[in-house]
Amino acid sequence: MKMNLLAVGDVVGDRGIAFLGQRLRPLKKLKNIEITVVNGENASGVGITPRQAEELFQAGADLITLGNHTWNRREIVRFLDENPYIFRPANYPPQNPGRGWGIYDTGKLRLRVVNLIGRLGMDFGPDNPFLEINRILAQDTADFxxxxxxxxxxxxxxxxxxxLDGRVSVLFGTHTHVQTAxxxxxxxxxxxxxDLGMTGPVESVLGIRxxxxxxTFLGxxxxxxxxxxxxxxxxxxxxxxxxxxxxxxxxxxxxxx
Known part of the structure; x- marks a missing residue:
């Protein structure tokens, strides 16, 4: 049996959330999508609030992933602990709030979703994502x-x-806001x-004016x-x-x- 999973690139700002609300459900119906993963770490420009996370779910996201701006809106911290369908990078230090992976049970199948963050070009030193994914894959079982x-x-x-080829079903990149071919x-x-790209303004630089x-580049x-x-x-x-x-x-x- 075949099933379709939709992955949506970084949603930028409240207008990006509103645009997602207009376009996502019709696309899911047209393409017979069963599970939708949305990267929401730029819902506030940098970071995401509980209100914005709820609006992404209302727009049609089943699961939300984040990234390097996870902690820019501190009010999201409790939400990360309370909601099992939003994920921060798994290779952040383990004492951080929230979870980096989890099992999404549709009733028909079990989907394991993992959020990782890279180390090259970032301004901090997360744990090695290659080693972290090995630890995650050794835990629990899932259909995908x-x-x-x-x-x-x-x-x-x-x-x-x-x-990870042959060990995971899907790997998509986020963060650069530029869709690759x-x-x-x-x-x-x-x-x-x-890279999936972004949900944001067409005439922009990564969503910004x-x-x-x-x-910035002129100094x-x-x-x-x-x-x-x-x-x-x-x-x-x-x-x-x-x-x-x-x-x-x-x-x-x-x-x-």
Whole structure:
């Protein structure tokens, strides 16, 4: 039996959440999506609040993953402990609030979702994600395993994908907000894309006003970053999963305007 899993790139700001609310459910119906994973770490620009997490669930997300801005909105801390369907990176120190992976039981199958963060190009030193994923995969069992690898370097994402090929069903990258055109099924059956992209403004630099980003690179003083105005897009990928093998049989990359 085949089933479709939808992974949605980093949602930027309240307008990104609103756009997701307009586009996500029609897409799920059109493409017969059974499970939806949304990266929400930029729902506040940097970070996410409990209100915004609830709005992502209301928009149609079944599971929410985060990243390097997990702690920017401190009010999310208790929510991470209380809600089993939102995940911060698993290779953060173990004393951190929340969980880095979990089992989502649909009643028909068990989906293990894992949130990892890369180490290259980040401003801090999380634990080694390659070692952490081994510890996670040794625990519990599931029909499918899906990994959101929130990382800067394409080399780190690709290396992780090949390291896990045939051991997980899907690995998709998040964080760069730029959709890559390398979606495919790897040789041993893992579905992969280096970066999903973002759900945010089309005319922007990673969701931020163009003039502010240009000023930053010019070395000019800037105020607090603001989400760019204009039309929005939702970038995502659909992974066709095979219940007989627990692996992926196809990947479709999408940009919804």
């Amino acid at each position: 395993t899906v990994v959101d690898f929130h990382a800067e370097a394409t080399s780190e994402k690709l290396a992780m994908a090949y390291y 390398d979606e495919r099924v790897l040789p041993k059956g893992t579905g992969y894309i280096t 163009v003039d502010q980003s240009v000023d 000019n003083p800037t105020g607090r970053y603001e989400t760019a105005p204009g039309d929005y897009k939702m970038e995502c990928a659909i992974f066709e999963l095979d219940t007989d093998t627990g692996l992926c049989s196809g990947v479709e990359r999408l940009r919804i305007l």
